[in-house]
Amino acid sequence: MPELPEVETVRRDLEKVLVGKKITAVEILDKKIVGGKPAVFVSAVNGKKIVGVERRGKLLAFKLSSGEYLLAHLKMTGQLICVSLSLRAKRGNLIAGGHQVGKNDLTVPNKFTRVIFAFSPPARGGARGGGSVGGTLYFNDLRRFGYLKVVSAEEKETIFKNNFGIEPLTPDFKLSAFTKIFRNRKTNLKAILMNQKLISGLGNIYVDEACFNAGLLPWRSAKSLKPPEIKKLFSCIQKVIAVAIKNRGTTFKDFRDGAGGRGAHYNFLNVYGRKGEKCRKCKNFIKKTKHAGRGTHFCPKCQR
Numbered sequence: 001m002p003e004l005p006e007v008e009t010v011r012r013d014l015e016k017v018l019v020g021k022k023i024t025a026v027e028i029l030d031k032k033i034v035g036g037k038p039a040v041f042v043s044a045v046n047g048k049k050i051v052g053v054e055r056r057g058k059l060l061a062f063k064l065s066s067g068e069y070l071l072a073h074l075k076m077t078g079q080l081i082c083v084s085l086s087l088r089a090k091r092g093n094l095i096a097g098g099h100q101v102g103k104n105d106l107t108v109p110n111k112f113t114r115v116i117f118a119f120s121p122p123a124r125g126g127a128r129g130g131g132s133v134g135g136t137l138y139f140n141d142l143r144r145f146g147y148l149k150v151v152s153a154e155e156k157e158t159i160f161k162n163n164f165g166i167e168p169l170t171p172d173f174k175l176s177a178f179t180k181i182f183r184n185r186k187t188n189l190k191a192i193l194m195n196q197k198l199i200s201g202l203g204n205i206y207v208d209e210a211c212f213n214a215g216l217l218p219w220r221s222a223k224s225l226k227p228p229e230i231k232k233l234f235s236c237i238q239k240v241i242a243v244a245i246k247n248r249g250t251t252f253k254d255f256r257d258g259a260g261g262r263g264a265h266y267n268f269l270n271v272y273g274r275k276g277e278k279c280r281k282c283k284n285f286i287k288k289t290k291h292a293g294r295g296t297h298f299c300p301k302c303q304r
């Protein structure tokens with residue numbers, strides 16, 4: 001599942017190639033993704049230009065020239081794959097982001113393609129014919145939990161406000177606000193950090209990493225945390241997210257001219273996905289257990 005750094009990476013990539021482009025055709029292969037009303041969706045996006053790409057937590061919001069926003073949530077298995085969007089890009093150039101993309105998944109459209117957007121210059125042959133100059137954006141989703149939705153600017157603000165807590169690397173992410181979250185809460189650290197309405201953008205990978213860096217066991221109860229521990233955790237979360245963005249995320253695959261590879265950040269993880277391997281700090285073995293319903297990686301010696 002993509003987390004904040006992965007979605008931010010795809011936001012930046014798409015912003016570079018999509019802003020200024022006009023949607024010239026839309027093909028909906030699965031109407032569930034657009035809320036069951038394909039005609040309403042198509043008329044809201046067709047002919048509109050993309051004027052900006054915003055993000056809150058793991059939700060992408062494409063600002064349209066109509067003033068409305070096209071929201072895109074990748075959820076568990078969503079992917080956005082762009083083909084030849086830049087006029088300067090070589091034919092076949094790809095930007096891919098979201099759920100793990102294997103080399104074999106790169107053929108688009110494929111059986112998981114749910115919606116196809118073609119961009120200006122006008123594509124020949126409808127949405128599927130846009131691979132030559134203007135470009136094509138594919139929304140793929142294996143399990144179909146992701147969605148695309150057009151909302152007004154006010155609705156977007158309400159959704160941003162009601163569904164997302166304070167976000168790392170933004171001005172709202174202050175130690176005082178962060179500390180308040182832990183006060184009087186009986187739930188464990190992992191459940192709190194995973195709760196998007198309290199802190200937005202963190203998922204399994206970066207919660208495990210932040211807890212390790214802060215030296216805290218993920219199942220510690222929130223109210224057991226002392227002020228210096230909260231402060232350490234606060235700064236570790238920001239560092240973990242900033243470094244992951246710098247490395248273009250962990251689960252994202254970034255494909256150029258068909259060459260695949262793991263998101264660079266994979267090599268920098270301390271605990272996530274390292275069960276049975278040696279801790280980089282103390283050389284003890286990394287263990288894996290289950291908390292807040294999710295596989296949880298930790299070092300039994302470095303975390304208390």
Ligand SMILES: [Zn+2]
Pocket residue numbers: 279280281282283284299300301302303
């Ligand atoms: Zn250790």
